[in-house]
Amino acid sequence: xxxxxxxxxxxxxxxxxxxxxxxxxxxxxxxxxxxxxxxxxxxxxxxxxxxxxxxxxxxxxxxxxxxxxxxxxxxxxxxxxxxxxxxxxxxxxxxxxxxxxxxxxxxxxxxxxxxxxxxxxxxxxxxxxxxxxxxxxxxxxxxxxxxxxxxxxxxxxxxxxxxxxxxxxxxxxxxxxxxxxxxxxxxxxxxxxxxxxxxxxxxxxxxxxxxxxxxxxxxxxxxxxxxxxxxxxxxxxxxxxxxxxxxxxxxxxxxxxxxxxxxxxxxxxxxxxxxxxxxxxxxx
Amino acid sequence: xxxxxxxxxxxxxxxxxxxxxxxxxxxxxxxxxxxxxxxxxxxxxxxxxxxxxxxxxxxxxxxxxxxxxxxxxxxxxxxxxxxxxxxxxxxxxxxxxxxxxxxxxxxxxxxxxxxxxxxxxxxxxxxxxxxxxxxxxxxxxxxxxxxxxxxxxxxxxxxxxxxxxxxxxxxxxxxxxxxxxxxxxxxxxxxxxxxxxxxxxxxxxxxxxxxxxxxxxxxxxxxxxxxxxxxxxxxxxxxxxxxxxxxxxxxxxxxxxxxxxxxxxxxxxxxxxxxxxxxxxxxx
Numbered sequence: 252x253x254x255x256x257x258x259x260x261x262x263x264x265x266x267x268x269x270x271x272x273x274x275x276x277x278x279x280x281x282x283x284x285x286x287x288x289x290x291x292x293x294x295x296x297x298x299x300x301x302x303x304x305x306x307x308x309x310x311x312x313x314x315x316x317x318x319x320x321x322x323x324x325x326x327x328x329x330x331x332x333x334x335x336x337x338x339x340x341x342x343x344x345x346x347x348x349x350x351x352x353x354x355x356x357x358x359x360x361x362x363x364x365x366x367x368x369x370x371x372x373x374x375x376x377x378x379x380x381x382x383x384x385x386x387x388x389x390x391x392x393x394x395x396x397x398x399x400x401x402x403x404x405x406x407x408x409x410x411x412x413x414x415x416x417x418x419x420x421x422x423x424x425x426x427x428x429x430x431x432x433x434x435x436x437x438x439x440x441x442x443x444x445x446x447x448x449x450x451x452x453x454x455x456x457x458x459x460x461x462x463x464x465x466x467x468x469x470x471x472x473x474x475x476x477x478x479x480x481x482x483x484x485x486x487x488x489x490x491x492x493x494x495x496x497x498x499x500x501x502x503x504x505x506x507x508x509x510x511x512x513x514x515x516x517x518x519x520x521x522x523x524x525x526x527x528x529x530x531x532x533x534x535x
Numbered sequence: 536x537x538x539x540x541x542x543x544x545x546x547x548x549x550x551x552x553x554x555x556x557x558x559x560x561x562x563x564x565x566x567x568x569x570x571x572x573x574x575x576x577x578x579x580x581x582x583x584x585x586x587x588x589x590x591x592x593x594x595x596x597x598x599x600x601x602x603x604x605x606x607x608x609x610x611x612x613x614x615x616x617x618x619x620x621x622x623x624x625x626x627x628x629x630x631x632x633x634x635x636x637x638x639x640x641x642x643x644x645x646x647x648x649x650x651x652x653x654x655x656x657x658x659x660x661x662x663x664x665x666x667x668x669x670x671x672x673x674x675x676x677x678x679x680x681x682x683x684x685x686x687x688x689x690x691x692x693x694x695x696x697x698x699x700x701x702x703x704x705x706x707x708x709x710x711x712x713x714x715x716x717x718x719x720x721x722x723x724x725x726x727x728x729x730x731x732x733x734x735x736x737x738x739x740x741x742x743x744x745x746x747x748x749x750x751x752x753x754x755x756x757x758x759x760x761x762x763x764x765x766x767x768x769x770x771x772x773x774x775x776x777x778x779x780x781x782x783x784x785x786x787x788x789x790x791x792x793x794x795x796x797x798x799x800x801x802x803x804x805x806x807x808x809x810x811x812x813x814x815x816x817x818x819x
Binding site: 377452453461494504 | 660661679680682709719720722723724726727728729730731732733734735736737738739741743744745746747748749750751752753754755756757758759760761762764765766768769772775776778779781782783785786787789790792793794798801802804805806807808809811812813814815816818
C-alpha cells in the first residue's frame with residue numbers, strides 16, 4: 252500500500268473525466284509526477300501538456316511504481332485495466348476507477364482472482380454530452396460529488412488514502428454501496444439517456460424545425476457518445492431494466508389519469524412532480 | 536368577415552403567448568387598437584401597458600367590433616371562448632386561437648353549432664416552462680413556426696387574412712391538418728412533458744444533489760405549469776397514448792439490445808439516434 256505522500260500518480264484513459272482529474276492535479280498537486288496512458292496517444296499527449304510534470308507513457312508497465320493510479324477508460328475496458336494494474340509485480344499503487352456502473356466492474360475484478368485490496372471503485376457524478384479531453388475541466392471534479400463504492404475486499408487504508416487524495420483534488424467524497432450506486436445511476440443517468448435515445452428514434456420523418464423545444468431538449472442527451480452509452484447500458488442492464496419498468500408504469504398511470512372523468516387526480520400528480528422539480532432547482 | 540385592414544384587434548388571455556403576440560403587435564402594428572381581456576385583470580393590465588394603444592376590457596362584449604381576435608387562454612377554456620366570440624351579434628371578427636391540441640377544440644366548436652367560418656385554429660410552436668405574461672417576448676412569435684390548422688368549415692378569406700396578419704407580426708406560418716398537428720405535438724411536446732412528469736415522480740427518496748445532470752435536465756420540463764399540462768394531456772389524450780405506446784416499444788427494444796450477446800446492434804441503434812440529434816442541432 253502506498254503512503255499518504257503521492258509523489259507519482261498514474262492515469263489510464265485521458266478523456267473527459269481523465270483530463271478533468273489531471274486538471275485538478277495540475278492545480279493542487281503540481282509537484283507530483285503525472286504519467287498518462289491512453290489508447291489514443293494524442294489524447295494522452297494533449298492532457299500531459301496541461302500538467303507541469305505530465306508525461307505520456309506507452310502502456311501500463313511504466314505505472315508500476317506509482318503511488319496511485321486513476322482508471323478512466325470506457326466502462327467496458329475498466330475491469331481488465333484494473334486487473335492488469337493490480338497484477339504488476341512489486342506495485343503497491345492505489346487503483347481508483349471512475350466507471351458509471353460499479354457492480355459489473357467489481358464482479359469482473361473479483362472473478363479474475365486479483366488481490367483487490369488496493370482497488371477502490373469510484374465514480375465522479377459528472378460528465379456531459381462531449382467525449383474526449385477537449386472539454387475537460389477541473390470543475391467536473393469539484394462541483395459534483397465523487398462517489399466511492401468500497402466492498403468487503405477493499406483495504407480500509409486504501410479507502411482512507413483514496414478519500415484523502417480526492418479531497419486534496421477538491422472533490423466532495425460520498426461513500427455508497429455498489430448496488431445503491433448502480434440503482435441511483437440507473438435512475439439518474441442511464442434511464443434519462445435511454446429516454447433520449449428512444450425519443451430521438453421516433454418521429455424521424457417529422458421536419459426538424461417543427462419539433463418543439465421540449466423534444467429537442469430531451470433528445471439532445473442522445474448526442475452523447477454512442478459507444479460509451481452502449482457500454483454503460485450493457486454494464487448496468489439489470490438495474491436499468493428495473494427502473495425502466497417503474498418508469499413505464501408511471502407513464503401509463505399518468506396517461507390513464509388523463510382519461511379520468513374528473514381532472515383532480517391528474518392535476519395533483521403533476522403538481523407533486525412540479526414541487527419535486529422546483530425543490531431540486533432550489534437546492535442547486 | 537373583416538377587411539385586410541386591422542384597425543382594432545382583441546386578445547382574450549394575456550399570458551405567455553398572449554403577451555408575446557401583444558409585444559409583436561406593439562412593434563409592427565402600433566397604430567392598431569388592442570383590447571385585452573383576461574380572467575386575471577392584473578395580467579391584462581400588465582400587457583395593455585406594454586402596447587401604445589393597449590386597453591384592458593372586462594369581458595368579451597367589448598370585442599364585438601374587432602377586426603381580429605386572438606384567443607390565448609388555457610386549452611380547456613378555448614372552445615367556449617371561441618364559441619362565445621362567434622356568437623356575438625354583428626361581429627365580423629376573425630377569431631384565431633393558439634391552443635396546443637387542435638382536434639378537441641375544433642370538435643367542441645363544431646358541436647356548439649356555431650358558424651365557424653371566421654374561426655382559424657392556430658398554434659405557435661413555442662412556449663416554455665414559465666407561465667404568465669412576465670416572460671412574454673415577441674421572439675416567441677417570430678423564432679418558431681406558427682401553425683394554422685384550417686378545416687373544411689374555415690372560410691378561405693378568413694384563412695388568407697389570418698396568414699396575412701401573422702406574417703405582419705413576423706411569424707413563419709405553416710399550414711397543417713388538425714390531426715397531423717396533434718400527432719406532431721403529441722410526439723414533440725406532450726410526450727416529452729409526460730416523460731418529465733413521470734421521471735420527476737420516481738426516485739423522490741434520492742438526495743437531490745446526487746442526481747446527475749441528465750435526470751435534472753429532463754425532469755426540469757415538469758417545472759411547467761401543472762394546470763396547463765393537465766388540460767393539454769386531457770385535450771390530446773388519444774394521440775398522446777398512441778405515441779406513448781410507440782415510445783415504450785422503443786425503450787424496450789433498446790433495453791433488450793443491451794442484453795444481446797454481441798454489442799453491434801445496440802451501438803448501431805444509438806449511433807443512428809445520435810446522427811438524428813446531431814442533424815437537428817445543425818438545423819438550428
